Amino acid sequence: MKRVLVLVALSVLMCRLCYAQLDNIRQIEKQLPYIHDSLRYVDALNRLGMLSYENNLDSSFYYTDRARSIADRLQYAKGKADATNNLGIIFDMRGNLQLALRYYNDAFNSYKTINDTGNMVQATMNIAMVYQEIGKNQKAINTYRKAIAMGKGLGRDSIMSLVLYNYTLQYPSSISKDSILNYINRAKQIATKYKDKRVLLAIEQLMADYYIKNGDPVKGIALLQQDAANTLSSNLYYLSLDMLIDLGDQFALTDSAKAINYYKQGLEIAIQKGYGVYNRLIIRKLYDFYIAKKDNATAFYYSSELLELNDEQEKIDNNSGIDYIEYALKDQQLESAHVQSTYQQLFLILAVLVCILTIIILLILWRNWKKLNRTAEALRLQFQQSELTMEALDVMNKDYARVIKIVAHDLRNPIGGISAIAGIVQVDKNLSPEAKELMNLLQESSRNCMELINELMDTDFDQHKNVKKEAINIDELLQQCVHLLSFRAKDKNQQLILSTNLQVIIQGDKEKLWRVMNNLIINSIKFSPAGSEIHIDTKLLQSKILIIVKDTGMGIPIIIQNKIFDPFTTARRKGTQGEQPYGLGLYISKQIVEAHNGKIWFKSEADMGTEFFIELPINSNHQVTRLTLFDPPISA
Structure with a gap:
């Protein structure tokens, strides 16, 4: 009797088996604890059951039984069908053919229900x-x-x-x-198409038998021996048994020693792996071989082994019944009755689950209590170390703030002098209108600088403090910023384009919000090429206003995007004309926006430009008359 290649554990279109079977098993076993999707977990268990049958049928049964149980509970039809098919393989390889027939038939019916033709x-x-x-x-x-x-x-x-x-x-x-x-060539073409090396090995056996039967035994036996060696070296033991038996049959009449060697090699694998059908088949061949050689003593030994195996099989068949196809049909009829009894068992199951969960919780609490006792001393030491570290950081922060205040103090006099000179020059009646405008801008900028210096002197960089809220017209604030900075943009032949006519009133600190817009527009000027345009737009949301500053400059590389809001960030870069960065503007801007219960974020692409967004709440007394939808932030 020929025993065939049983690759039936794989579902059609499931992944191909290959020589790295043990590696696949280990890899899936490592992945199991990290699979949180229940259906994928069932598929992984079924795949483990399918991969494990070559090496350990007990492991294959364990994984298959778990998969079937979970799939049944989840009502996952595909997973239950695959598990049922795996059970057919297991009982088939154990030699319980009636049970195998039953489970194969159940699997067929399940696949038919879900229209899985493959x-x-x-x-x-x-x-x-x-x-x-x-x-x-x-x-x-x-x-x-x-x-x-x-x-x-x-x-x-x-x-x-x-x-x-x-x-x-x-x-x-x-x-x-x-x-x-x-037929052979068609099977080979399909296996080659899907790179199924396992099937290709089996097809080589077919070719070897074909050569032997058609007058070329030398070529056929050589091919068969090579095929068997390749299969064994790949640990495909179940597949190798047909080849070893075939080789034993070929040498039975010409070389008794080789024939016995191949038979016994196959028997050893069948016993070790628990392949019941092959076990009986090879023992019967050895019995017939020694009877033909008139070695009655050895033949008697194998006849005893065969009788013992047949007795075991008879017990299995008696326990499992005769016609499992009929049994499977009746089992389907009894399933509805089983569903009714399930409700009666529900409360008992719930009680058991509560008990189990209680035990598990107690075990977890006990385990955590032990861990807490073991780690208490370590935590105490870590806490002491943390306190020392915090004290050191506090000292460093105070020193850092002191240095900043010293620098700010030293800047007051020169900037105050600039403001005074601008005021003196401004009263000169001979000045042209353009010069007067420049003096106005110079005096306004000097005044803003002095206010920033005064604030640096009076604060510890906490922009949430000292927010003086007043009614602010966003359109007027933006127009003022664009007007003040347009001269700076002209130095690089750039154009500031303001698009706003919302007339929205918000409550906020005008000077601080002016500083935010000033920082964003100056950054766009700094990091945009000469001759480019910088757009400042506003949009109304349902209860908020969105301010957008967009440029087409050098953009922000992904690697530094999560650092640009840090104080004195290491993500500083020079502008397109070598302008020096200071690394504080965006940090202060973020603090100011958040102090106004707003949000600031950006989206950017290297060499394509950057778009900054500021979202601020609108004064509750202001009536919003239109709604503009806008994409949510993608960076923060």
Whole structure:
């Protein structure tokens, strides 16, 4: 009897198996605790069950049982169908063919319910393989042909390489001699298309058998030996058993020692891995071999082993019943009755869950109590260290503030002198209107500088303090800023474009808000190329006003975007004409805006420009007459 490649654990269009099977298992096991999506968690468990059957059927059953239980609770039909299919594989490999047939049939019905044609094909193939194992060959052939016909319309036809391979391997006599190579080549093309190395190894066995049966045994046996070695080196033990048995059969009449060696190698793998069907098959071959050699003592030993295995199988069959297809149909009818009994068990389950949760909570509390006792001393030391660090930082901050105030104090006299000189020159009647305007601007700028210096002298950089709120017309404030800074923009042949006519009144500190707008517009001038335009716009939101300052300058690189609001930030850069930055303007601006219960943010792209947004609440007495929707902030 030929035993086929059982790649049935994979759902069609699931991921391909490859030689890195153990690595895949370890990788998924590491990922499990971090999967929070319940459906993805079920899929991961099913994949582990599918990957594990080659190395440990117990692990495969454990993962499959967990997946089936969770999928059933979540009513996840696809996950439950995959788990049922995995159970079919497990019982198939254990030798309980009736149970395998039952679970394969259940999986087929589940896939049919969710219109999963690809997995319906592979479930049909699995059923055909079980029919072949229990000797119902005509049923197996018809079922294979049904799977082939069903798979013709598949868009992703990776499963068809397995169907064609298994059918050709088990029933070559049902295929015309001229068509066998076509089936093999078609299966090989599909496996190559999807880079399924496992199926390609199995197809090599088919080619070897083809050479042997068609008059080229030397080439066929050499190919079969190489294929078996490659399969074993890849730890594909289940797949290798067919090849080892095939090699034993080929050498049985010509080289007894080699034949026995291959049979025993396969038997050792079957026993170690718990592959029940292969275990019985190889022992029977060894028994027949020694009977043919008239070695009755050794034959008697293997006959005893075979009887013992048959007794075990008979117990399994008696426990599991005879016709599990019929059992599965009845099981579906009984499911509705089971649902009714579920409600009766609900309160008991809830009570048990409460008890379990109580125990878990007590365990967690006890564990945390132990941890707290162990870490109390460490925390005390860390707290002491933190206090020392805070004291040191406080001293540094005070020194830092003292230096700032000294510098501000030293600047008062020269700036005051500038203001006085501007005032003297301004009264000169011979001055041209342009010169008078310049003197006005100079005196206004000097006055603003003096106010900033006075504030630096009187504050500890906390812009939330000393906010003197008054009614402010935003249009007038922006017009004043643009007018004052237009001369600075002309130095770089730039144009400040103000678009506002909202006539919105807000409550705020005019001088501080003027400073914010001054900082933003000066930054745009500084970091924009000569000849560019800088746009200042306003928009009304439902209960707020949005001010936008947009330029097309050098932009802010992503790597420093999270630092630009820091005081004396390290993200400082020179302007487009080498203007020196100081790293304090945006920090102060952010403090002022937040002191007005507002928000400031920006969006920027390197070499494409920057757009700053200021959102301020509107005076509650002001009636908003129109609403403009605007994108929410993407940076802060």
